[in-house]
Amino acid sequence: xxxxxxxxxxxxxxxxxxxxxxxxxxxxxxxxxxxxxxxxxxxxxxxxxxxxxxxxxxxxxxxxxxxxxxxxxxxxxxxxxxxxxxxxxxxxxxxxxxxxxxxxxxxxxxxxxxxxxxxxxxxxxxxxxxxxxxxxxxxxxxxxxxxxxxxxxxxxxxxxxxxxxxxxxxxxxxxxxxxxxxxxxxxxxxxxxxxxxxxxxxxxxxxxxxxxxxxxxxxxxxxxxxxxxxxxxxxxxxxxxxxxxxxxxxxxxxxxxxxxxxxxxxxxxxxxxxxxxxxxxxxxxxxxxxxxxxxxxxxxxxxx
Ligand SMILES: Nc1nc2c(ncn2[C@@H]2O[C@H](COP(=O)(O)OP(=O)(O)OP(=O)(O)O)[C@@H](O)[C@H]2O)c(=O)[nH]1
Ligand SMILES: [Mg+2]
Numbered sequence: 001x002x003x004x005x006x007x008x009x010x011x012x013x014x015x016x017x018x019x020x021x022x023x024x025x026x027x028x029x030x031x032x033x034x035x036x037x038x039x040x041x042x043x044x045x046x047x048x049x050x051x052x053x054x055x056x057x058x059x060x061x062x063x064x065x066x067x068x069x070x071x072x073x074x075x076x077x078x079x080x081x082x083x084x085x086x087x088x089x090x091x092x093x094x095x096x097x098x099x100x101x102x103x104x105x106x107x108x109x110x111x112x113x114x115x116x117x118x119x120x121x122x123x124x125x126x127x128x129x130x131x132x133x134x135x136x137x138x139x140x141x142x143x144x145x146x147x148x149x150x151x152x153x154x155x156x157x158x159x160x161x162x163x164x165x166x167x168x169x170x171x172x173x174x175x176x177x178x179x180x181x182x183x184x185x186x187x188x189x190x191x192x193x194x195x196x197x198x199x200x201x202x203x204x205x206x207x208x209x210x211x212x213x214x215x216x217x218x219x220x221x222x223x224x225x226x227x228x229x230x231x232x233x234x235x236x237x238x239x240x241x242x243x244x245x246x247x248x249x250x251x252x253x254x255x256x257x258x259x260x261x262x263x264x265x266x267x268x269x270x271x272x273x274x275x276x277x278x279x280x281x282x283x284x285x286x287x288x289x290x291x292x293x294x295x296x297x298x299x300x301x302x303x304x
Pocket of ligand 1: 025026027049070071131163
């Protein structure tokens with residue numbers, strides 16, 4: 001990636017990459033969306049929602065912070081999860097600053113241990129954000145801060161609530177201080193580098209995470225077969241395929257007389273319309289790609 005030098009006063013400007021890393025479900029994607037003020041990364045109550053590195057650019061008068069939302073770090077066993085944990089850990093290697101996010105209400109010693117062991121191999125500034133403080137009382141919080149201060153010499157420890165927005169500005173300011181000096185990487189109007197097709201596929205995946213249960217979300221991948229803006233952006237025509245691992249899952253996602261698929265389609269279409277600010281015509285297809293999550297070739301084809 002090349003730096004662009006279009007900014008006139010770059011002498012005091014700071015810019016760099018921040019990897020947002022943490023165990024599954026701690027609120028990394030929620031925090032990214034909150035900081036950007038735009039929903040670009042999908043979220044759900046279920047762990048392992050995010051599977052790719054999601055880039056979001058945050059512009060300040062004096063700095064540009066390029067956030068990388070990552071999949072939750074955990075002890076992975078199947079090929080899909082091994083792949084997504086690699087994605088998260090490699091983002092740590094590419095970052096100027098590492099932002100570790102924890103859920104104060106739900107400690108996860110295994111994942112936390114994994115991340116801290118990785119930190120000890122690097123020399124980058126590391127900031128710790130303790131998320132979901134709306135769920136614990138103040139006294140417990142002080143104890144948690146104390147405990148973490150002894151685990152690793154974090155540059156800063158900032159308690160936040162991503163859903164309520166509490167202390168999120170303080171966190172941004174803390175990160176800005178540790179950014180390297182340099183001109184912005186992206187023009188001022190850039191929000192993300194993700195292709196429109198990818199964003200549309202993710203929105204569909206989010207609705208499946210939210211509207212189905214058990215193993216269904218984890219057996220789902222979504223690809224876009226057709227994406228075209230019609231009438232100068234007035235409406236977008238999208239064909240997407242939902243890939244399931246087994247025939248029985250295909251039945252579940254379609255539902256009785258197609259009811260489930262209809263519900264997923266409607267919710268997805270509305271989310272895509274909100275994001276692109278255009279009317280959307282969405283057609284969903286369901287197909288079975290046997291055991292795709294355990295097949296490295298299939299994983300690559302499906303974007304992992
Ligand atoms: N109460 C509370 N809930 C939160 C907060 N931040 C996030 N959540 C909830 O936590 C759940 C997980 O949020 P995500 O943003 O999807 O978490 P994630 O870390 O990106 O998860 P993965 O992508 O699976 O690793 C969602 O239900 C969020 O609404 C917070 O500050 N307080
Ligand atoms: Mg996420």
